[in-house]
Structure formats: structure tokens, C-alpha cells
Amino acid sequence: MASVEARQTRRSGRDAKVYDVRFRDPDGRQRKRTFGKKGDADRFAATVEADKLRGQYIDHSDRTTVAEYARAWAAARPHRPTTARRVSGLIEVHIAGTRLGSRRVAAVRPSEIQAWASDRAQVLAPSTLRSLVSLLRSIYASAVLDRLAPSSPVVRIAFPRYERPRVVPLSVEQVRDLADAMSERHRALVITQAGLGLRIGELLALRVEDVDFLRRAVRIEWQFAPKARVRSEPKTPRSRRVIPLPQTVADALAGHIATHPPGSDGSIFSTQAGTRLTHHRYGSELFGAAVKKAGLPVGTTSHDLRHHYASVLLAAGESVVAIAERLGHENASLVLSTYGHLMPDSEERTRRAIDDAWCAIPAPLTAVTSR
Structure with missing residues (x-):
């Protein structure tokens, strides 16, 4: 229990009485706080014991920044x-x-x-x-x-008003122009990323053994993180997935592999020296030059090819749950928040839903008054 002890001291050249509160913290260490008034000392002694019982003790003497x-x-x-x-x-x-x-x-x-x-x-x-x-x-x-703060001060933060711009996906024609703007060695990169909806790290980590041409499927099991020299697991468990292999992508990959053998580490896409392509080389240098050559909007990045993939699936009527799985998202909510405005025929579906609901209920008969 906390104890209060009075003692004499000198303050400003005069004798004065102060009160020491001695107590043990939850870790058993001896502590002391000094007060000039006995009432303050008594209140602190009672409070510190109550805080220990409630598990809310805070070490106010801690100087950690x-x-x-x-x-x-x-x-x-x-x-x-x-x-x-x-x-x-x-x-x-x-x-x-x-x-x-x-x-x-x-x-x-x-x-x-x-x-x-x-x-x-x-x-x-x-x-x-x-x-x-x-x-x-x-x-x-x-x-x-850790009992360094009584409560978190990071509450009710007011942020500046911000409305995230809506995604405007690239059309098939624009993606084709982008692929044509690439050199022959790198053209399949654009087609593969747009046709599978891959993140750039997943695209660059693809190996021949990850592509099952017979079953028309691609396994995403690895990625190259930016500046990393070796493969690592994808960013989330859901990122490990199997993606249906479209014939367009299969043809592009088969032609690329036949013309350009895999790199020394097994990567499908590599440099002429057989080393792997880096994020900067593909995502900034090669892709940026192709965007400019194809006349695409300024600011277009390789991530826009994922947006293209999602928009094509939505236009075809694929469910948001399936699209989330293809993209490697944890849930469908991100797909809805990002691509919800791209859902096809949403206006006509709204009209039809209301009309169908009202037509299902017979209209009331008009009352006939007799003379």
C-alpha cells in the first residue's frame, strides 16, 4: 500500500514541510512522489492504488519520447x-x-x-x-x-476533405497500343499483366513452371519485392491464387518463351543478359516510354493494367467475389469501392428492379359510385 510521510526541507531559504508518497509500481519497483500539501499527497496515494487495482497504472516519471x-x-x-x-x-x-x-x-x-x-x-x-x-x-x-500512457490521444482526427478520383480503366485498344509500343522482347509483359491482372512484383516473378498451358491456369506463388534480389511470398495469403489463363495470354507467353529462354533464376521475363527485370526497369523506364509512345494519358502506370483486367471482368458480368479472388484481394469490399461505378447497365437495372416490383402487385380497383 502507498504510504505518506512528512519531512522537513528548505525551500527559498525557509524551512518547509513536504510529503513523500512511497509506493510500489505493478512491477514491484519502489517509487516516490513528493507533494507540498498533505491533501495532494493523500489523493495521489489513493489514486495510485486504485489505478493498480484497475490495471490503469501509468508511470508518469518515464521520460520515453x-x-x-x-x-x-x-x-x-x-x-x-x-x-x-x-x-x-x-x-x-x-x-x-x-x-x-x-x-x-x-x-x-x-x-x-x-x-x-x-x-x-x-x-x-x-x-x-x-x-x-x-x-x-x-x-x-x-x-x-505498456502503461506508458493512460489512453491514446490519437482520437477523432479531422482530415482535410478528399474525394478519391474514380478509376478510368484503359480500353482494349489502348492496351493493344501500349503493347505495340513495347519492344518485341517486352511486349508479352503488357499482355500478361493486362490479361491476368497481376501486380508488378507477381508479373516479374513468374516462372515457366507456374504456367500450366494444359489446364489453362497460372499459379501465383511468389513475388519480387522492390529492390529485392530473391523471391518472397506474396503480400497476403489471398495473394497466393490460381488464375484462369486466357488464350490471348497463353499465345503471348508461348511465343515469348520460344523466342527468349527463361533467365538464370527461372524467370520468364528477363534481360538479354539473363538477369531478372527490376521494378524500375519495367515499371518506370520501359513502361513509361511505351505510355508516351502510345499517346496514353500522363500518369498511366503498370497498375492501370490491373484496373483494365477488373473492368473487363465486370463488363462481362463476373461477380465481385470472383474478381476479388482473381486480383488477390482479401475481400470484395475493395473491388466494390474501387470499381463499383464500372458495373455495367446499373441505371437500367435500377429502373427494371422498381418496375418489376410494382408490376408484381395488382393495381387497386377504381371504386364505382352508384347513383
Whole structure:
């Protein structure tokens, strides 16, 4: 139990009485807080014992800063290498590199977090800002569990108004023009990515053994992360999937393999020297040059080929659940939020649904009045 002890001391050249509250923290360590008034000391002693019983004890003497705790939190997470680099970069630039980073974890107020988020909004894209705030929210959730903060100050954050632009998918003609703008060695890359809806890392990691021409299927089991030298598992469990192989893609792959043997690591797509293609070489240099040559909209990236794939399946009447599986998404909600406006004939279906419902109920008979 906490105890209160009075003792004499000198303050400003005069004798004064102070009150020491001695107690043990939940880890059994001896602690002491000093107060100038006995009432304050008694209230603290009662509060600290109650907090220990409720599991809400906070060590207010801890000097750990937000930046220090964020680094420790990130180091303990089972992040993939690419995720670890991204998280570390966000922490160093946008947390440690700001005034928030030097604040004690327990001392930060919600108003400070809002001010910090508003400041970061001036230099970050809306989606990146939300990811950054989500990261800080996770860090503080851990700090609360570690009893370094009584509660998380990352609450009710107001973000700048932002409306994500709707996806405008490439047409078949545009994808064909893009493929034609590529060199003969790299043309199959565009056709394969557009015809299978692959992420760039999945595309570059494809091996001959992953393509089953007989059963007309492609297994996605590996990816190349940016700047990685070896294959790694896809980003999520759902990313490991089997995709139906269209004949258009099968012909493109067969022709490419016959003309350009796989690389030294088994990759279908490789350089002339037999080494693997990098994200930068395909996604920036080759793809960017082809976009310009084909006259496609500025800002078109290889990810737009995934959008094209999804839009073609939607136009054909494929279900959003099946499309989510083909794309390797965790659930269909992302497909709906991203491509819902591309659902075909939605206006006519709306009209027909209401008309069919009303026509199914007989109209009431007109009352006949007698004279």
C-alpha cells in the first residue's frame, strides 16, 4: 500500500514541510512522489492504488519520447522487409522529424495530435496521411498496453476533405497500343499483366513452371519485392491464387518463351543478359516510354493494367467475389469501392428492379359510385 510521510526541507531559504508518497509500481519497483500539501499527497496515494487495482497504472516519471517508443515498437513488429523500410521511413521523417517526436509519450494531448496531423497534411498525399495517422494510432495502442500512457490521444482526427478520383480503366485498344509500343522482347509483359491482372512484383516473378498451358491456369506463388534480389511470398495469403489463363495470354507467353529462354533464376521475363527485370526497369523506364509512345494519358502506370483486367471482368458480368479472388484481394469490399461505378447497365437495372416490383402487385380497383 502507498504510504505518506512528512519531512522537513528548505525551500527559498525557509524551512518547509513536504510529503513523500512511497509506493510500489505493478512491477514491484519502489517509487516516490513528493507533494507540498498533505491533501495532494493523500489523493495521489489513493489514486495510485486504485489505478493498480484497475490495471490503469501509468508511470508518469518515464521520460520515453514518442520517437524513441515508435522506433522500439517498429523494431519489435514482425514486418516484412519492404514494410519495415516503409514504416521506418514514416517514423523518422514524420514523427521523429517533427516536434511530436521529442514529446514524452504520456504527456501528449489529443489537440497536439490534431495539430501534428494538420501540419503533415501540408506535405503528404491524403492516403499517405491516413496511413501515417493509422501507424501512430497503433503505436499509441501499444504504449497504453505498456502503461506508458493512460489512453491514446490519437482520437477523432479531422482530415482535410478528399474525394478519391474514380478509376478510368484503359480500353482494349489502348492496351493493344501500349503493347505495340513495347519492344518485341517486352511486349508479352503488357499482355500478361493486362490479361491476368497481376501486380508488378507477381508479373516479374513468374516462372515457366507456374504456367500450366494444359489446364489453362497460372499459379501465383511468389513475388519480387522492390529492390529485392530473391523471391518472397506474396503480400497476403489471398495473394497466393490460381488464375484462369486466357488464350490471348497463353499465345503471348508461348511465343515469348520460344523466342527468349527463361533467365538464370527461372524467370520468364528477363534481360538479354539473363538477369531478372527490376521494378524500375519495367515499371518506370520501359513502361513509361511505351505510355508516351502510345499517346496514353500522363500518369498511366503498370497498375492501370490491373484496373483494365477488373473492368473487363465486370463488363462481362463476373461477380465481385470472383474478381476479388482473381486480383488477390482479401475481400470484395475493395473491388466494390474501387470499381463499383464500372458495373455495367446499373441505371437500367435500377429502373427494371422498381418496375418489376410494382408490376408484381395488382393495381387497386377504381371504386364505382352508384347513383
